[in-house]
Amino acid sequence: MFLQTDGQAPLSTVLVVDDTRENLTVIGQLLRPQYQVRVANSGQRALQVAQTEPIPDIILLDVMMPEMDGYAVLASLRAHPQTRDIPVIFVTALDAVADEERGLQAGAVDYVAKPIKPAVLLARVRTHLELKAARDWLADQNSYLDAEVQRRMAENELIKDFSLHAMATLAEKRDNETGNHLHRTQAYIEALMEHLKDHPRFHALLGAPHQRHQIAKAAPLHDIGKVGIPDAILLKPGRLTPEEFEVMKTHARIGADAIEEAIRSVLDMSRGKQQLPSPDLMKPALQFLETARQIAAGHHEKWDGSGYPSGLQGDAIPMSARLMAIADVFDALISRRHYKLAFTLDDAVDIIRKGRGQHFDPDICDAFLILVPQFAAIAERFSDHPSVAH
Template identity: 55%
Template sequence: MSIATPDPTSILIVDDAPENLAVLSELLLPDYQVKAATNGPRALEIIASGPVPDLILLDVMMPGMDGYQVFARLKENLRTRDIPVIFVTAMDATRDEEHGLEMGAVDYITKPLRAPIVLARVHTQLELARARRQLQDQNTFLEAEIARRMGENQLIQDVSIHALARLAETRDPETGNHLRRTQEYVRTLAEQLLEHPRFREHLNPRMITNLAKSAPLHDIGKVGIPDYILLKPGKLEPAEWEIMKTHARLGAEAIAQAERDAAREVEFLALAKEIARHHHERWDGSGYPDRLAGDDIPVSARLMALADVFDALISRRVYKEPMEFTEARDIIVAGRASHFDPDVVDAFLEVFACFQSIARQYSDAEETDPIVPEGRAA
């Protein structure tokens, strides 16, 4: 098995005087791969046609295109802008040296050339360039590693959220893909309302992401509802209904406890708590548990309220058959300004086709015909 050897370090010398090229080539060839050009355009051709050199020794005073112009062209090109350049010139004015360094050259060597000075500075700049590349590679690796670990943490967080939501769902097995559907309904409504004057200060892409993430926890409080009530196939008695309604408070309290246990603030939990507690509030103030009305109901809960009701209407339950999409739509519209925020209902009508698509995409697999298409009897 052959072992690959690293490519030799390459240096490009650019000088219009052949004798200077000869001196520098003789000096550098024992240790480096050397290419030479007698003018600026030829130097740019060499660089463009092959691998970029590791270092360039660039004469300043050349006819036609001087060294400063060549250097400017190198800096304009993404492929060549990071090549270290040492200016070589007979000029010894401090201002000329400052100009070259201000442009971005790594060093400045004056003629007549002295071998120990040239070799020392070439070696130093090559070592610095190598160190910069290693640091860049290290930074790239660290950035990729951070992104990977953040992705893992995000995945763990998302899985944990759904695990908690599924815990509540296991108590009510008929809900099927209700969590996924309502999550996507909420996301769709929020995106539709993103630029709406009433919602602009409440909604932004980050908030929508957290909103969608927290939506599956809206019924987490059902874990605290007794089976004889939660699983009852018929209509609940008034006393039973009062117990059922406590799931909103229980869910919010559970999430609030999770917030207190967290080492730092977790953005999506604040939204999850709002949704869990207030997604059964009604626009006219007749909902529960706090009988909030109008804009006192958090935006997150207003979106969840519509999403939750729509999905309940189109889904099969022990006590009812699923409604057609249009019938469910009409019920939502009838609740405009009484059950639901009027602008949220208007947004729902704008994205009604999306709601239907989400419902079909995440229909409950265990049902033969879980979502009744339009034009068929429920």
């Protein structure tokens, strides 16, 4: 559009293309009282003008021109992103029905025969400019709505992440740990998944970015069940008695049961036809909760079946829980607790190496051993104290 300087509404820009000077003059004079008019006397020139400011809002295009006819011009206009949506009206002496059909099939919005009738041409131009304005408005509205949906989704995702982290941190705070434990274990798992994503055993579950993202997001909830452990045991300054340790072990089942209850509640509401998002939107949420449940329930299971709470063995332990097992143990070893000093990095690595095939999935353990420098860097970045023990 051509912006007027007197504060009035901007004039639409019309490009008139014709190889005959007289036609350009006549049509130009007809349009100028109402529109900003640009002219081109050849197909090549028309393509150049159409891509320079002010970009035309509509094009009146002659068909019969030397070198490059109107059909070729229209095809070129439609092929270029900047001009593909400009409405084109053929203005031509070809007035046979077949010619009109060909023009419309080529992508023209209308067809006006020469000699032109001024009232007809003005009416057609006005109509198609109004249609274009309506289409542009709808496109703007759709773009705005799309942007707003994306903004709201990002906002909801951020709120969800903060809420989940707050819940997980609550459990850690009760255990006198810091939120950095959550950051470290999450980062360890992300490093393991990135390393293992192309491994034949793990590709089906880790090959897609959204699968790895879901596990990483669920990881901080691994100890959520600690909120159900009595303070006398959870906050005991010394080592636990065997009886107390049996109570402590129940945190895995408590956390899993709490998340499972959340899953049942969502499914019950769905069956009750309460106002919930569509199944396609609910599915990722349910998958996330199930991943969180598996991690909470299984991160203390051991590869040889000697873990708790269910004594699962080998691949019967969910893969996400096997990842968390090695991340959680490594972080516990290198971290200072009220009942122990931190192990050195070398000692922690040696303990995990000895647990290969017993406590830990052998392939995940091998990945860890390769990634020890990366794990150490993560521990340093999210350290509770000045540096990791070496």
